[in-house]
Amino acid sequence: MTFSSSFLALLVYGSLGWCMFTALGLAALLIRDIRRGEIW
Amino acid sequence: MSVEQALLPPWLGWTLLLGFSVLWIGLGVYWGRRNKSFEDHALAGRNIGLALGSATAAATWITSNTTMLAPQMALQLGVWGMLAYSTASLGLFLFAPMAGRIRQLMPTGYTSGDFFRLRYGRVAWGIFLAFTLFYSLTWLVSMAMAGGILLNTLSGIPYGWGMSVILAVCVAYTMRGGLGAVIGTDFIQSLIIIIGIVVVGIAVLAHVGVEEIHANLSRERPELLNVLFPAALMAIFNNLLFGLGEVFHNNVWWSRAFAFREGVAGKAFALGGLIWFPIPFAAGFIALASGALDVPVPSADMVGPLVVAKVLGLGGAVGIFVIVFCSLASSIDSLLAATSDLLTEDVYRRLLRPSASPETLKASAQWITLGLGLFTWLVCLPRIGTLASVLFFAGPLVGAMIWPIVTGLYWRRATPTGAVGGMLLGAGIGLVSYFAIGFYVASLVATAVSMVWVLACALLSRSRFDWSQLREAS
Numbered sequence: 001m002t003f004s005s006s007f008l009a010l011l012v013y014g015s016l017g018w019c020m021f022t023a024l025g026l027a028a029l030l031i032r033d034i035r036r037g038e039i040w
Numbered sequence: 041m042s043v044e045q046a047l048l049p050p051w052l053g054w055t056l057l058l059g060f061s062v063l064w065i066g067l068g069v070y071w072g073r074r075n076k077s078f079e080d081h082a083l084a085g086r087n088i089g090l091a092l093g094s095a096t097a098a099a100t101w102i103t104s105n106t107t108m109l110a111p112q113m114a115l116q117l118g119v120w121g122m123l124a125y126s127t128a129s130l131g132l133f134l135f136a137p138m139a140g141r142i143r144q145l146m147p148t149g150y151t152s153g154d155f156f157r158l159r160y161g162r163v164a165w166g167i168f169l170a171f172t173l174f175y176s177l178t179w180l181v182s183m184a185m186a187g188g189i190l191l192n193t194l195s196g197i198p199y200g201w202g203m204s205v206i207l208a209v210c211v212a213y214t215m216r217g218g219l220g221a222v223i224g225t226d227f228i229q230s231l232i233i234i235i236g237i238v239v240v241g242i243a244v245l246a247h248v249g250v251e252e253i254h255a256n257l258s259r260e261r262p263e264l265l266n267v268l269f270p271a272a273l274m275a276i277f278n279n280l281l282f283g284l285g286e287v288f289h290n291n292v293w294w295s296r297a298f299a300f301r302e303g304v305a306g307k308a309f310a311l312g313g314l315i316w317f318p319i320p321f322a323a324g325f326i327a328l329a330s331g332a333l334d335v336p337v338p339s340a341d342m343v344g345p346l347v348v349a350k351v352l353g354l355g356g357a358v359g360i361f362v363i364v365f366c367s368l369a370s371s372i373d374s375l376l377a378a379t380s381d382l383l384t385e386d387v388y389r390r391l392l393r394p395s396a397s398p399e400t401l402k403a404s405a406q407w408i409t410l411g412l413g414l415f416t417w418l419v420c421l422p423r424i425g426t427l428a429s430v431l432f433f434a435g436p437l438v439g440a441m442i443w444p445i446v447t448g449l450y451w452r453r454a455t456p457t458g459a460v461g462g463m464l465l466g467a468g469i470g471l472v473s474y475f476a477i478g479f480y481v482a483s484l485v486a487t488a489v490s491m492v493w494v495l496a497c498a499l500l501s502r503s504r505f506d507w508s509q510l511r512e513a514s
Binding site: 001002003004005007008009011012013014015016018019020022023026027029030032033038039040 | 084085087088089090091092094095098118119122220223224227230231234235237238241242245250251253254255258262265266267268301314315317318319321322325328
């Protein structure tokens with residue numbers, strides 16, 4: 001039994017999309033914290 | 041590696057190294073101006089917000105191992121290798137509720153050593169310090185050594201120079217800026233690493249599709265796609281327990297729990313886990329593409345840079361250099377800060393100078409950081425190549441500390457006898473199994489033995505711990 005091509009595609013594209021999303025999310029969180037004066 | 045074999049010309053490597061060194065040290069000096077006391081220096085004033093908190097949790101866990109070893113594991117253990125590596129994120133997810141509880145039970149605590157001293161007494165505290173210092177120093181030395189080797193391999197910069205520069209830079213900004221500088225630079229480093237990995241991944245996919253990678257693996261290396269790959273399945277448990285033990289006990293993570301603003305710690309660690317989770321896949325799959333891209337791989341640990349250099353040329357080599365440099369710095373600075381705080385609070389303050397002023401403690405922490413840097417530099421200078429196995433050797437030690445910490449935080453019945461016996465028996469039997477069976481069962485055995493002893497002692501105990509005792513940490 002082997003991992004299918006579509007499962008591999010899900011892992012690869014899913015992880016890259018997830019990474020992009022988290023990078024944008026981190027930047028958005030930082031802007032929110034700066035606006036609220038809660039950065040540190 | 042010779043200059044001819046390196047992916048970057050040495051002058052470009054030096055330029056990148058010096059450029060980032062100036063940036064990190066400049067930021068450390070700038071952010072360090074706010075620090076007046078030991079609390080400011082060691083815990084960034086206990087006021088870190090969610091954005092910096094989440095980024096530092098992820099960045100500290102993204103070591104050079106994550107960016108370099110994930111492709112290697114994918115090449116050797118296939119799809120399961122990437123999945124196994126990603127289980128290390130469970131450490132961050134499970135530490136999230138614990139971090140909230142730590143902040144609640146010990147609002148004025150400084151280190152994980154404070155917890156052991158107040159919860160279990162001095163014997164357990166001493167054993168914990170011995171275990172955690174052995175592990176932290178081994179990790180620190182292995183990171184610095186990896187820095188020298190990777191910079192040499194990527195750009196031809198001589199090992200001794202690369203290792204010395206990266207260590208000196210991290211010591212300089214950690215010494216000057218304390219945890220605030222570490223967390224601030226972690227944010228920038230985490231964004232550079234994540235964006236770099238995405239760019240590299242997209243570039244690889246532009247050259248070869250997933251279908252093609254899968255077809256090539258099915259033909260040439262079918263075991264890498266095997267759902268029942270035994271070696272890879274065993275690696276999952278070892279990685280999982282090693283990750284849990286590391287995050288649960290190490291002051292690198294406890295110091296962050298103390299440093300985050302009230303209400304932030306749990307969310308920050310959970311978000312840190314979410315940020316970290318996809319990295320082993322995103323960084324690892326490029327190794328699986330090596331066959332389809334026809335990239336010769338002379339040694340498995342260089343598969344990532346070789347594939348990237350093939351598809352992106354000089355630009356890719358620069359990208360890998362920057363990602364590796366940021367991964368190394370984000371882990372070395374955290375280890376320097378957390379270990380120097382542990383030595384300052386648990387050894388200097390508690391054992392040698394209980395009446396030391398906050399300013400004296402801050403100065404001591406800075407000198408201890410410098411001393412740690414010098415110690416690491418001296419150990420790394422001869423380039424001993426066997427430290428990875430020493431780090432695996434530490435697996436039973438960290439595995440044996442999982443149950444004393446979890447039960448100590450949540451269960452009034454957990455006892456000092458349970459903690460002391462759990463750590464000693466777990467580590468001892470775990471080490472025996474390390475030599476008798478193999479590294480892949482050592483953490484599992486240590487954790488299981490420690491669990492049985494800790495739970496048995498707690499169930500037989502009549503004592504009930506008073507949580508308010510943990511508030512005496514200040």
